[in-house]
Amino acid sequence: GENVEQHPSTLSVQEGDSAVIKCTYSDSASNYFPWYKQELGKGPQLIIDIRSNVGEKKDQRIAVTLNKTAKHFSLHITETQPEDSAVYFCAASKGNAGNMLTFGGGTRLMVKP
Amino acid sequence: GAVVSQHPSWVICKSGTSVKIECRSLDFQATTMFWYRQFPKQSLMLMATSNEGSKATYEQGVEKDKFLINHASLTLSTLTVTSAHPEDSSFYICSATEDRSSYNSPLHFGNGTRLTVT
Numbered sequence: 387g388e389n390v391e392q393h394p395s396t397l398s399v400q401e402g403d404s405a406v407i408k409c410t411y412s413d414s415a416s417n418y419f420p421w422y423k424q425e426l427g428k429g430p431q432l433i434i435d436i437r438s439n440v441g442e443k444k445d446q447r448i449a450v451t452l453n454k455t456a457k458h459f460s461l462h463i464t465e466t467q468p469e470d471s472a473v474y475f476c477a478a479s480k481g482n483a484g485n486m487l488t489f490g491g492g493t494r495l496m497v498k499p
Numbered sequence: 500g501a502v503v504s505q506h507p508s509w510v511i512c513k514s515g516t517s518v519k520i521e522c523r524s525l526d527f528q529a530t531t532m533f534w535y536r537q538f539p540k541q542s543l544m545l546m547a548t549s550n551e552g553s554k555a556t557y558e559q560g561v562e563k564d565k566f567l568i569n570h571a572s573l574t575l576s577t578l579t580v581t582s583a584h585p586e587d588s589s590f591y592i593c594s595a596t597e598d599r600s601s602y603n604s605p606l607h608f609g610n611g612t613r614l615t616v617t
């Protein structure tokens with residue numbers, strides 16, 4: 387089955403700096419890669435996603451890049467703010483966006499004011 | 500946007516009792532719902548997939564007789580933890596999709612239920 391690895395497990399940045407979180411996946415058939423933000427005591431919230439036919443996608447301060455050959459994808463957050471502090475999960479699945487996801491281990495991002 | 504509501508948000512029960520968790524899609528019909536389990540500071544692990552009107556599909560290692568899933572309507576799935584034990588204490592999260600066969604119909608997650616078994 388699919389295996390998704392995520393690094394780093396914790397990340398501390400100064401407000402205004404950029405944060406980068408990286409994930410690798412094992413199954414070359416995976417073609418949908420969402421990123422979720424989870425705040426304490428809440429469920430994950432989808433923040434951005436990318437498909438394997440696209441190399442990069444951007445939404446305001448958030449961007450995701452995908453390298454199909456190397457089987458890795460990354461989340462980039464620019465101009466970080468304290469409210470970006472949360473746990474971020476990458477995930478992978480095959481086919482449709484609503485298919486079951488395999489999650490990475492999560493990254494606890496702390497943005498220091 | 501699509502909203503998935505989970506209830507209760509937290510529950511404390513005694514060992515040996517059963518607990519039911521509800522997952523509702525509020526503004527869309529969810530043909531498929533997924534149930535995840537999350538231990539503290541860990542990732543989400545898929546427990547089972549439920550499709551409306553049919554039996555749930557459980558992941559390897561998940562006891563189907565212990566974690567009963569019912570997806571009786573297009574807007575409601577329930578997870579019942581039977582004869583709960585302290586090791587069942589965890590954060591249970593459901594997710595739903597409007598159309599699993601649709602290329603661009605994403606998963607929406609509920610806010611989770613924290614179960615504590617004493």
